Amino acid sequence: MAAGFLNTLRLGSEAIAVAAYGSVLATVLRSRVENGIGTYAGAAQADRVADRAAGGDLARATELSGAADAEGFAHFLAGAYDSAFHSVLWGLAAICAVLCAAIAALPRGGPARSAA
Helix, strand or coil, X not given: CHHHHHHHHHHHHHHHHHHHHHHHHHXXXXXXXXXXXXXXXXXXXXXXXXXXXXXXXXXXXXXXXXXXXXXXXXXXXXXXHHHHHHHHHHHHHXXXXXXXXXXXXXXXXXXXXXXX
């Protein structure tokens, strides 16, 4: 029963971690799109464009934007996605480094040995 409980916790925490990762990636991508969409003539609907791009549909996101330079806007979206992805990965690397340091700092207890 303990093994089943452990597996349930492990799989549940993995599902939560994947959902959190996806949410952070979509949020960072939306920020990148909102900040850069104004530099393209005719481009609008940053929220909808970012949602489509976060889903991986860059062609439809470019079409939704209405940008006059569709090819340039598609390159912008690909760069924004790449940048957001790298930012999230660096954040995860920092979290892993902090957790490694915390684990290394934990006291290592064991049975006390007598000096006799």
